[in-house]
């Protein structure tokens with residue numbers, strides 16, 4: 001594989017993420033996911049929504065190889081990962097996946113540039129240059145600043161740049177705008193949208209916010225650990241209506 005090419009460009013027509021009949025149960029009979037099947041192509045932006053406890057984070061964790069399904073299979077970037085041993089799984093995640101979390105997960109005492117160099121220092125690929133990704137997220141000139149001095153919006157830009165620097169097939173985003181004001185959140189979503197449109201990255205994003213979900217191409221609504229609907233993303237008011245409908249059905 002050429003180190004210069006983002007992994008997303010190499011995935012061809014095969015789905016970049018495929019879950020088949022995924023179930024995840026926790027002790028004391030808690031069923032977080034059951035019979036979840038989902039096939040996501042390269043360059044799709046998928047939002048996952050649902051009431052609290054409907055299984056969104058569990059789905060993201062199983063899809064990204066941070067957790068293992070109790071049954072079913074997960075194929076990520078061409079490889080079945082649900083039964084991979086820990087080491088190859090860690091390597092596969094490092095090589096193929098980027099993460100953006102609500103809480104940024106950056107090392108605040110290190111500079112922006114040091115945070116972006118970290119995946120490479122931990123043995124991950126560096127398919128794009130640090131200056132290139134800093135420019136892509138509008139942070140040129142900030143490389144030498146400690147992350148601890150940055151605003152929340154700037155930190156989330158760094159987190160996206162850190163995800164992009166490895167040239168991932170999929171970026172998993174868990175409430176990426178949850179800690180940001182609407183304007184800053186919109187800028188962050190614009191960056192994820194651009195990663196999809198320009199670089200062919202696939203994004204799977206968990207969110208509670210219909211306005212954030214409206215940036216996606218496809219909306220997956222979970223109800224009690226199952227996929228209630230999976231369809232093209234409508235506008236924000238229609239998303240809010242659908243979300244209310246699946247949440248009410250659970251409460252009823």
Ligand SMILES: Nc1ncnc2c1ncn2[C@@H]1O[C@H](COP(=O)(O)OP(=O)(O)OP(=O)(O)O)[C@@H](O)[C@H]1O
Nearest residue numbers: 026027030031032051052053054055056057058059
């Ligand atoms: N580590 C765990 N141990 C036991 N139960 C868990 C664990 N993680 C999740 N659960 C349970 O699984 C179900 C789904 O949880 P999950 O966090 O995936 O929901 P969610 O839709 O992301 O919720 P929220 O919107 O509140 O973040 C819940 O009933 C939760 O209590």
